[in-house]
Amino acid sequence: VPAEGIPDVRAYPALVGALALGTGIAAAEAAGPSDPHFWSLAAAALAVLALLPGRRRRLVTLRRLRQTVLLAAACAALGGAVTAAHYDLPPRHVARVLPPTGEAEVTLEGVVAHPPVQRPTGIRFRLDAVLLRTDTRAVPVEGRVDVVLGQSSWRPPELYGVPRRGDRLRLTGLLRPPPPKRNPADFDRGRWLRRQGVFATLRVTAAQDVRYFGHHLDPLGRLVEALRRRVTGAFARYLPTDAGRALQTALVLGDRRALEDDVNEAFARTGLTHLLAVSGLHVLLVGLVLYGLLKGVLLRFGLSLRRVDVLRAGLTLAVLVVYALLTGASASVVRAVVMTALLVGADVSQRPSPPLNALGVAAFVVLLIRPTQLFEAGFQLSFAAVAGLIGLGPVLRRAVPARWQRPSGGRWLATTTAATLAATLATMPILLYHFGRLPVGGIGLNLVAIPLTSAVFAAGLLTVLLAPLPALAAPIGASADALARLLVWCAETGDAWLGGLAYEGHVVHGFTLAALVGAVLTLAAWPRRRLRVRMGLVALALAGAGVWAATLRGDARPHLDLVFFDVGQGDALLVRTPRGRTMLVDAGSTESGAARRTILPHLRRYGMKHLDAVVVTHPHDDHEGGVADLLRAGLVRRLYTNGDAFDSDTHRRTLRLADSARVPVQVLRAGDALALDPAIAISVLAPALTDAHPAETNDASLVLRIAHGRHRVLLLGDAQLAAEATLVARYDTLLRSDVIKVGHHGSRTSSSGPLMRAAARPGCTAVVSVAERNVYRLPGPEVVARWRRTCHRTHLTSAHRALWLRSDGRTLGKVAWR
Numbered sequence: 001v002p003a004e005g006i007p008d009v010r011a012y013p014a015l016v017g018a019l020a021l022g023t024g025i026a027a028a029e030a031a032g033p034s035d036p037h038f039w040s041l042a043a044a045a046l047a048v049l050a051l052l053p054g055r056r057r058r059l060v061t062l063r064r065l066r067q068t069v070l071l072a073a074a075c076a077a078l079g080g081a082v083t084a085a086h087y088d089l090p091p092r093h094v095a096r097v098l099p100p101t102g103e104a105e106v107t108l109e110g111v112v113a114h115p116p117v118q119r120p121t122g123i124r125f126r127l128d129a130v131l132l133r134t135d136t137r138a139v140p141v142e143g144r145v146d147v148v149l150g151q152s153s154w155r156p157p158e159l160y161g162v163p164r165r166g167d168r169l170r171l172t173g174l175l176r177p178p179p180p181k182r183n184p185a186d187f188d189r190g191r192w193l194r195r196q197g198v199f200a201t202l203r204v205t206a207a208q209d210v211r212y213f214g215h216h217l218d219p220l221g222r223l224v225e226a227l228r229r230r231v232t233g234a235f236a237r238y239l240p241t242d243a244g245r246a247l248q249t250a251l252v253l254g255d256r257r258a259l260e261d262d263v264n265e266a267f268a269r270t271g272l273t274h275l276l277a278v279s280g281l282h283v284l285l286v287g288l289v290l291y292g293l294l295k296g297v298l299l300r301f302g303l304s305l306r307r308v309d310v311l312r313a314g315l316t317l318a319v320l321v322v323y324a325l326l327t328g329a330s331a332s333v334v335r336a337v338v339m340t341a342l343l344v345g346a347d348v349s350q351r352p353s354p355p356l357n358a359l360g361v362a363a364f365v366v367l368l369i370r371p372t373q374l375f376e377a378g379f380q381l382s383f384a385a386v387a388g389l390i391g392l393g394p395v396l397r398r399a400v401p402a403r404w405q406r407p408s409g410g411r412w413l414a415t416t417t418a419a420t421l422a423a424t425l426a427t428m429p430i431l432l433y434h435f436g437r438l439p440v441g442g443i444g445l446n447l448v449a450i451p452l453t454s455a456v457f458a459a460g461l462l463t464v465l466l467a468p469l470p471a472l473a474a475p476i477g478a479s480a481d482a483l484a485r486l487l488v489w490c491a492e493t494g495d496a497w498l499g500g501l502a503y504e505g506h507v508v509h510g511f512t513l514a515a516l517v518g519a520v521l522t523l524a525a526w527p528r529r530r531l532r533v534r535m536g537l538v539a540l541a542l543a544g545a546g547v548w549a550a551t552l553r554g555d556a557r558p559h560l561d562l563v564f565f566d567v568g569q570g571d572a573l574l575v576r577t578p579r580g581r582t583m584l585v586d587a588g589s590t591e592s593g594a595a596r597r598t599i600l601p602h603l604r605r606y607g608m609k610h611l612d613a614v615v616v617t618h619p620h621d622d623h624e625g626g627v628a629d630l631l632r633a634g635l636v637r638r639l640y641t642n643g644d645a646f647d648s649d650t651h652r653r654t655l656r657l658a659d660s661a662r663v664p665v666q667v668l669r670a671g672d673a674l675a676l677d678p679a680i681a682i683s684v685l686a687p688a689l690t691d692a693h694p695a696e697t698n699d700a701s702l703v704l705r706i707a708h709g710r711h712r713v714l715l716l717g718d719a720q721l722a723a724e725a726t727l728v729a730r731y732d733t734l735l736r737s738d739v740i741k742v743g744h745h746g747s748r749t750s751s752s753g754p755l756m757r758a759a760a761r762p763g764c765t766a767v768v769s770v771a772e773r774n775v776y777r778l779p780g781p782e783v784v785a786r787w788r789r790t791c792h793r794t795h796l797t798s799a800h801r802a803l804w805l806r807s808d809g810r811t812l813g814k815v816a817w818r
């Protein structure tokens with residue numbers, strides 16, 4: 001590579017090919033379902049064109065350029081073909097038997113494909129479907145299904161046996177397509193499943209619906225299982241503590257199931273999560289050590305040097321491939337295996353291959369096997385980090401003055417610091433895009449934690465290898481355990497001291513993201529070295545400008561945002577005022593985990609650092625349950641209640657947490673106003689101070705009205721007929737509103753004729769917050785029908801998911817978030 005001047009792309013053909021392949025994959029994913037044959041034909045045609053000799057008169061350089069462009073286009077078309085094939089389901093695929101209604105009660109036979117995961121919600125695993133039984137017939141099927149052995153909400157808890165990988169099971173349950181995303185900032189589990197090649201889910205709710213039919217594994221699967229048992233057996237025997245075993249299992253087998261939540265959390269908050277997986281670096285090191293050691297061993301058999309080289313290369317790769325299978329073949333492990341193969345191959349054939357090109361080959365192989373990995377954070381982080389190490393590391397090290405590097409310690413420090421910084425810079429845009437958080441405090445921690453992790457890994461591996469010799473394995477196991485706990489201590493101490501030091505903010509705009517990526521690329525590869533830093537700064541400034549442009553462009557015009565979350569059975573509404581103050585009315589139930597899964601991610605995603613007001617309309621769990629999680633997250637500035645001294649665990653817990661966090665709790669009454677933002681008026685309509693305590697807890701619900709410009713929003717909580725009658729008598733046409741949060745989840749015990757007549761403005765929107773198939777059989781179909789006749793639009797969260805409305809005081813519109 002010339003140090004100055006444009007890098008020659010022909011030195012890295014595989015890198016160019018991988019980039020083109022990725023472009024094709026992204027294009028096909030964006031285009032939606034398409035015919036794989038069309039893409040394959042295009043790829044073949046372009047490849048043939050590239051290899052045909054061009055017209056002779058052309059300049060040689062032009063001919064080369066034409067060939068490069070055509071081959072890159074062929075790679076892009078190939079990317080389109082493999083992506084289209086990923087989504088093109090064969091006729092016998094299990095997802096194809098789903099009826100148009102989208103779900104069916106079925107009996108499915110298949111083989112457990114992965115070790116199951118146990119969660120509070122149930123036992124989860126992937127099943128390779130074999131046979132589908134309906135009432136009348138049994139048909140052979142194929143395809144992978146995401147299975148949950150869960151609990152029914154109205155029966156006593158079911159006890160399931162935990163299946164093993166390779167078990168053949170017959171399961172009866174509800175077969176559905178992967179779930180849609182229900183709220184703006186929710187994790188899109190359905191899309192994630194489809195990208196993994198899972199196009200159907202099965203939910204089982206009774207232990208009697210699970211039948212065991214024997215164990216079935218192919219020879220390779222049996223080998224992998226036997227090795228896995230060896231490793232876990234050695235850890236169980238020689239590692240004295242649970243914490244040490246859990247960390248070693250994560251590091252050596254890539255199995256994080258036994259790690260405690262707060263350990264995971266500490267690593268995540270300090271930005272050290274990448275250490276909790278099987279690292280590509282370790283795979284590479286093991287491969288090279290093995291390759292080196294095998295030479296001495298094989299030479300003793302009196303083989304020729306050439307044969308020894310070929311043999312040890314083959315053996316090393318076979319061991320690495322089995323190890324990759326043992327650890328679940330993550331993107332970074334496959335990348336490391338491919339790169340080791342190229343390094344070893346280069347050594348055997350005496351033909352060196354530039355590291356960036358090796359990285360390109362690895363990316364090409366990974367994407368060809370499963371194209372949709374391109375969109376996964378794991379793939380992106382792994383490849384960006386290595387690209388950063390190769391491309392950016394030397395640039396940063398050269399920036400350190402030579403005299404500082406003269407002592408060997410200084411040189412080591414400069415190299416490792418440059419490497420850490422390079423990997424951090426290269427992964428920064430990806431972290432901000434996927435997680436919206438850049439743990440700044442943890443960057444320095446890597447300098448200690450990375451070498452420590454390698455020591456932990458090496459000690460763990462030695463424990464497994466020496467397991468047959470207890471006299472050696474015992475002391476090494478003890479030190480492997482101690483080292484593992486030292487690493488956990490490092491992360492936890494780092495978290496306590498530096499965990500809070502992080503840049504938070506999602507990069508959502510394409511322009512900002514492109515500018516950030518551009519800044520990193522410029523720094524690594526701008527042809528004129530002296531201009532690199534300056535050009536990098538220009539690109540960074542552009543990224544900053546991107547953030548401001550988004551703020552200046554319309555998004556920042558004062559408006560009122562109302563997000564009616566889909567929290568299943570329950571209510572949760574987020575109000576963001578024109579001046580950016582925030583109010584949450586109810587927070588969903590404890591059981592749904594809506595606060596953790598939906599509300600907190602939403603606040604983070606859209607840059608809201610706290611909630612100025614949290615209103616609990618009444619102390620039922622489907623309204624108050626999620627408040628505890630918000631209080632624990634330290635986000636609540638002030639809590640408002642209806643003052644009901646309700647006797648429930650949820651209510652006691654909420655008040656206790658608010659008290660210990662010193663969050664003021666205030667009781668609201670009709671006539672009160674919440675002075676959140678002068679641009680809007682929030683008034684409390686019910687209950688009145690003079691009202692007798694109602695027979696129904698629901699009837700004491702806080703009823704709120706929000707006025708912004710010409711728009712009115714009425715929030716009825718769970719008010720029932722008695723409370724509605726009082727409201728109509730007291731306010732009548734003052735209730736008139738454009739948006740109405742319908743009382744008590746659309747129950748028959750609410751939404752009387754007089755209330756609807758008083759509250760509905762022409763063109764109004766009625767919102768019913770309710771779960772599909774809930775135990776209470778809500779909403780009443782006739783109630784929904786009446787709202788449909790009265791209002792312009794009736795929105796059921798069960799059917800239409802979350803609703804995001806935006807008003808500037810004159811026009812009221814829906815924000816498209818899907």
Ligand SMILES: [Zn+2]
Nearest residue numbers: 570620622718
């Ligand atoms: Zn309710």
